[in-house]
Amino acid sequence: MKILVCIKQVPDMESKFKVDAAGTWYDNADLAWRMNEYDEYAVEQAVQLKEQAGEGDITVLSIGPDKVKEAMKKALAMGCDRGVHVSDDAVSSKEPYQIASIIAAFAGDKGFDVIFTGLQSQDRGSGQVGVLVGELLGLPSVTTVVDFNMEGDSVTAKRELEGGIRAVVKVATPALFTCQLGLNTPRYPTLPNIMKAKKKELLTIPVADLLDVDPRQQTAALFFPEKKGGGLVLEGEVGDLADQLVQILKEKTTVLS
């Protein structure tokens, strides 16, 4: 069984972000980086699938500058067998369709049985790449997976819907799955496996070899949302206050819809 896991390296979301000089993305300097949280579930599911099947070969793919190899090393230490680093210093300016095209160009002739991606990235958060890869490869894709079970070439997956409800779906492989938080419990790479990951194959492919589509969108500007100017203070009679607050909650939140 051949498994592909696509991962992204993202900044720690607790970081102090700054807008870069071009004003279209965050400044990469002085950030702590880690594997996109959703992708950790994808890697774990791939490794679990291989363990359950008792055989398999897992390729982990990531696009970006040399730095993304750190996240790939983690995936290799968690149990992926080989890495493909699509080298691209300008990855942050690629839009989801381009990213998906790169992955599809790589995966096209490799005959992967199962492809895992995260549901979305924590930084860009488009939630498109996984599905687009499936579409470009002509593979069925199931998104927002919180439970995964494969028997033979048939997968039963549970999708997480709003309000905690799950939809159960069946699909035959080859297929693609986008992983939601809580799908499994990503393992910590063990120290011996971290040391062994050093010896695993990590192939680098220049992005130009895989990318031949133009962007379908671009970022006009990146900026900080306007700060909450000191909260609204409501005073008065209790009944009126309750009416006012209900109205505000209807307008500003989704909890009363």
Added chain:
Amino acid sequence: MKALLVAEYRDGQLLGSYQELIGFARQLGADCSMFLVGSGSALPAFEGTLYLADAAQVGDYNPDVHKQLLLSVIEQEQPDYIVFLHSSYGWDLAPRVACSLKASQISEVVEIKDGTMVVPVCNAKLRRQVTPNTQVTVLTLQAGAFGLAEPPTGSPEVKEVSTDAVGPITFTGYEAAEAGGVDLSKSEVIVSAGRGVGKPENVSIIEDLASALGGDYGASRPVVDSEWVEHNRQVGTTGQTVAPKLYVACGISGAIQHLAGMKKSEFIVAVNTDKDAPIGEVADVLVVADLKQFIPALTEKIKGG
């Protein structure tokens, strides 16, 4: 400018979120039509053409078939925008449609700014203004970003659509949410009790509001220390760190250790008799009132709809 709005239907119910699609279209100033895989017995209040496919026939979730239906409607309507909610249905279906149309997709729109779409970046710490390079654009809207002040009215002109297409994915049913322990970090609404509740009997006021809002109740440390509320509901540095969609702090002054546990909540309402309580610094709305009177009144209003 034309927009095709994609409404949602699940398990026999039309989802109310279609109103947000209408709210967005109004802001955009677009003429709209709507697409729904649903049922003729649960139609949206909408003035315009509704392309309706029968969920009983094609299934609630069958992305490849829904895509085919939608593509045929798009063929007829020739919209500039195809608008979904950024939901488990929308983010699943939208990229499939965008891919077939060779259209740009802009995900999780929170705002229209100077005619272009604004989306969140990095857990909403930043915002990004995105411009498409394609004629047709697929959008998904952040839940709650484009609410309507008044519910929409009218009844749509229904055009039925159907297909014989079958997809590779088989939907076999729904599973209800699991009943779990008190993990407040997963709650969308948390109502917390502070010292201001005064006595243990009053905790039930907080519980009632939480349940009316479909959420959970929590507490600040003094309340837990007094054993009015069990420890596993404590919010703050020594309890749980939470970031729900709505946090209602009742009678909580806002000690720094409590703030650290909840200040990342999306929307914060504080109820306090002290207008200058530090909780006001993080609150979006500070209601200056005695919670023992105000909260039951609020609960009644919410229950009454």
Added chain:
Amino acid sequence: MKFELSEEQSLIRDTVREFAESEIGPSAAQRDEEERFDRALMFDSLAELGLTGIVFPEEYGGAGADYLSYAIAVEELSRVCASTGVTLSAHLSLCANPIYLFGSESQKQQYLTALAAGEKMGAFGLTEPSAGSDAGSTKTTAVKNGDGWLLNGSKIFITNGGEAETYVVLARTDKDAKKHHGISAFIIDKGTEGFTFGKKEQKLGIRSSPTMEIIFENCLIPAENLLGEEGEGFKVAMKTLDGGRIGIASQAVGIAQGALEQAINYAKERKQFDKPIAAFQGISFQLADMATQIEASRLMVYNAAYRASAGLSYSQASAMAKLMASETAMKVTTQAVQILGGYGYSREYPVERMMRDAKITEIYEGTSEIQRLVIGAALTR
């Protein structure tokens, strides 16, 4: 000279940090309060991660990483829980390491493999009621008895005491030899007849780490449990402590780093006179000094660890690192308590625990005074 962690070292740091923050940290305050050692959490889970044998070769069940990786691991554990940090340090530096350095092949197969895998936990018995920093005055005796050794005496303040299965213990084997020459090292299994445990210490800090007295009363151990040559015990002890100082210095850096982060967070949030107290120079200068001293300590620890892995002499480097890091930990944690004010003094916040934990780093595995003695002696030799 390269001041950058390798990819493996950074991944080890990230992994241990994440593990420590999610698994170890949440219960640290409560374990401290209850003076409770949680073996499943504080040792077995470290073994699962492969930390218990981090520096040993794969053939002995280790991870084959370097001392710098070990220093990083102890630092990251100690950043959230100094007790867990010292559990690993005592196990690895003070028990597994002397067996690795001085053990016969069969001792390594029998003991090191199990220790590295974390199947067994290790401890080290040197200190006695009348022989603390002065290893030469060891009173515990080991007398040849047929095919074995008969031990009598007791050792105090034994970290991991009672919990550990494997003990490396120093005992006098030649009453007549000169002070440092009549001492030998032994490997002793928990459960050996005549080997019992005394009282559990109640301590100021590292309260979740067990510290016990261990007692030998006509405890007969096989001849093959002699570690290293007979009479070579003092050398075993000194080499062991050289390595141990890297562990304790790393623990100290971790404690200090944890306290600094608490102080920074607090200073940014706490408002007085309408601005965060971090905006006052009185606070920000203190934070700057704290961070600078920690960074200096960390670099010294890394240097000692690098020298240990590179096969260079590191007694002096590890003594300096331990002296610097432990005094920094004490200073920084005290300042952190001061910055947090009343909250700092309260058990609501972790800095008071960190301050209590920091003190021991100036005492065990050679007090600051002993470090100065060692460093000074080497300078004026």
